[in-house]
Amino acid sequence: MSSISVKNIIKSYGKKKDKVIALNDISFEVKEGEIFGIIGPDGAGKTSLFRILTTLLLADSGTAIVDGLDVIKEFEKIRKRVGYMPGRFSLYQDLTVKENLDFFATIFNTSIEENYSLIKDIYLQIEPFKDRRAGKLSGGMKQKLALSCALIHRPVVLFLDEPTTGVDAVSRKEFWEMLKGLKAQGITILVSTPYMDEAMLCDNVALLQKGKVLSINTPAGVITDFKYPLMAVKAKGMLPLLEQLKAMETVKDAYPFGEYHHVVIKNEQLVQQVRDTLSNSSLSDLQMKRVEADIEDCFIDLMKEK
Amino acid sequence: MSEQKAITTNKLTKKFGDFTAVDEISFEVNKGEIFGFLGANGAGKTTAMRMLCGLSLPTSGEATVAGLNVYKENEKIKRSIGYMSQKFSLYDDLTVKENMRFYGGIYGKSNAFIKQKTAYILDHLHLEKEANVLVKSLPLGWKQKLAFSVAVFHAPEIVFLDEPTGGVDPVTRREFWNMIYVAAAGGTTVFVTTHYMDEAEYCDRVSIMVDGRIDALDTPIRLKEKFNAASMDEVFLKLARKAARAAD
Known part of the structure; x- marks a missing residue:
């Protein structure tokens, strides 16, 4: 009941x-x-x-x-x-x-x-x-x-x-x-x-x-409902990095998330492309990894979709 | 040396009767730095901040803010800093424009300065249409962004932000931090308290107060290494859990 x-x-x-x-x-x-x-x-x-x-x-x-x-x-x-x-x-x-x-x-x-x-x-x-x-x-x-x-x-x-x-x-x-x-x-x-x-x-x-x-x-x-591949990325100079991420065609959304920026990628096929683009750009101390979405990622996504 | 520092304190102490709210804290904040000032409720953050803002005289110890002495030059300090808190910053029953006019006037800025700055902020926050709207009818997120703009309206050297993002949605919270980054990049020193531990990661350096003392002060990365923690949340819990003082 x-x-x-x-x-x-x-x-x-x-x-x-x-x-x-x-x-x-x-x-x-x-x-x-x-x-x-x-x-x-x-x-x-x-x-x-x-x-x-x-x-x-x-x-x-x-x-x-x-x-x-x-x-x-x-x-x-x-x-x-x-x-x-x-x-x-x-x-x-x-x-x-x-x-x-x-x-x-x-x-x-x-x-x-x-x-x-x-x-x-x-x-x-x-x-x-x-x-x-x-x-x-x-x-x-x-x-x-x-x-x-x-x-x-x-x-x-x-x-x-x-x-x-x-x-x-x-x-x-x-x-x-x-x-x-x-x-x-x-x-x-x-x-x-x-x-x-x-x-x-x-x-x-x-x-x-x-x-x-x-x-x-x-x-x-x-x-589980969060459908997009998500990556955590950091490098020296977080502010320019964020601008760069936001400008990428393959990226749906990018925002600061604690120590890293979270990068929402448009679909699974584009993940490698995002990795390559970042690796080939002149970012120092670049770190990137796949991560699972947090409730906050889901909330941000749902907010922006409505 | 001190010209390079926005804030310096040496054994700064505040007692209320037998109670030592702030217990010999010593630290320095660099110019243009985003300095996170963390601590559990009741650790002494607000008391320390009030002394640095020239609102409360220390019991002992020394401190300078924007090169000014907190004992002798507290009135000058008030003019050299900006302040914003979650609870109070703007007048609800004044319009967006009136609030800026009011704060500009309080800080003795010229009409020409106020006019130009108002136009800049309205444009920057995309608030042109809301210029003549009462602040109380704005959504919280806009209010907080406007409050920040007003706090730095008179181009202070240092801005104190007391839990500026409490209750704000996650998207606006990030837009707010973007404004902080921009202000810091322009040379403004940012002194900020927060209960969101992810925001501690956005600071250049973080101090953690426990029972009136500063128990840790370093960059987020070094603090995590030192306390063998995966996140600032863990660092904070490790330190604050040992507090003897009851939360306030």
Whole structure:
């Protein structure tokens, strides 16, 4: 059974002239107990989607079902069954860690003790600061408290809107470890992120750009769908190298990719030709190798094709 | 010697009460260099950057920015640098043109200079049609590129970029870095922080802060060799994992 089912959701803001379409006919299914990633940059429509699914915003058209319940007709029931961590820190800054947690437990008619097992691993890390006001916590601790509060009523589905934005690489890895732990406890997780590398940590992903779904697949499936031969190239003078690559007839696209430039070649038959052209040009310290596409390569390709 | 350097620091330190946010950092940034300033949240990057921008006085140690002393000449420093952050750079309720007029005015540039530079930027970013559009209605990617152009509007010697590409799509992120390359090639020194480790690879040299200290500083290639790592991501993880300080 699907835990979340979204069909043809459209959401726009503003009147005729200034109308902005935030979500343009979005459909996807999230299976029970999986981590489903909504991967996309700012302005893709991620937050609108989350607000619709958590019954905080009405779509213009389309249907959405969360845990078997309709987001419009059964919004009250949904609110009891889902946890939501918005992108912006929304706990009470002037309440302490413990008071915030107590508050959220109480409004859901439960207690910290009752569901402690679920949040234990996360809460233990902030417990030494339980008497500190939430507003005085560091970013990483705020994030852990917000996650604890979103979990305290033992939700069936957890919505995390950009939980790792602006967070350093180490904390991001730790956060994803926590998500794995929650998944193991049977919670379905819908998580959005602008970091393409986090897609690899999801069971399934939807790549979103300007309100449109570019692709829905497993992370491995997204990569298999990348149809072009890809090479990583570097040489002394990366800027002129990039210009040279972009100007080549055999090359579909070329862009910086970490230490190398990634070169998307039009088809398999042209790979040797690209190699020869580069070898014969006066590039010093030239290095080139075939590489597999990364999620980011796929996203760039899909973005440019649309 | 110091004329060759855009930034020099020697045992630069900032304490808040008992807490040492920046702990005796010493480094130099060459003119025209793209210098990546990395570190985990709470490592002390922002505090260090605020001192270098003349916004916060050090507790001890020395630093010069564009040849100017951070204690005595902090007002001059502000005029010699550009600054852009992900969170704030442009006024949403001013138009594209008004923002440039505003920043040009703040930096005391002449009307003729502002006019000429505005035309150049609009042309360069293909924003002629949007000149009179409110900044808030521009897509994020355009905003960030415009913000960068505004940060270097007054032709500063050094530009400080604080997480300039957060949340930006992968295509625009690369276009943004292209602008950085062009600025650096023109002699502007670029001091940049980022959480994208692939962007660390685009820097000439990278420093990594851990618990208020600079634990590593070198070219990306040498750092990877030194830490026996395949990518800058791995280098960063190896260093930042040993941090004792809680992330902020």
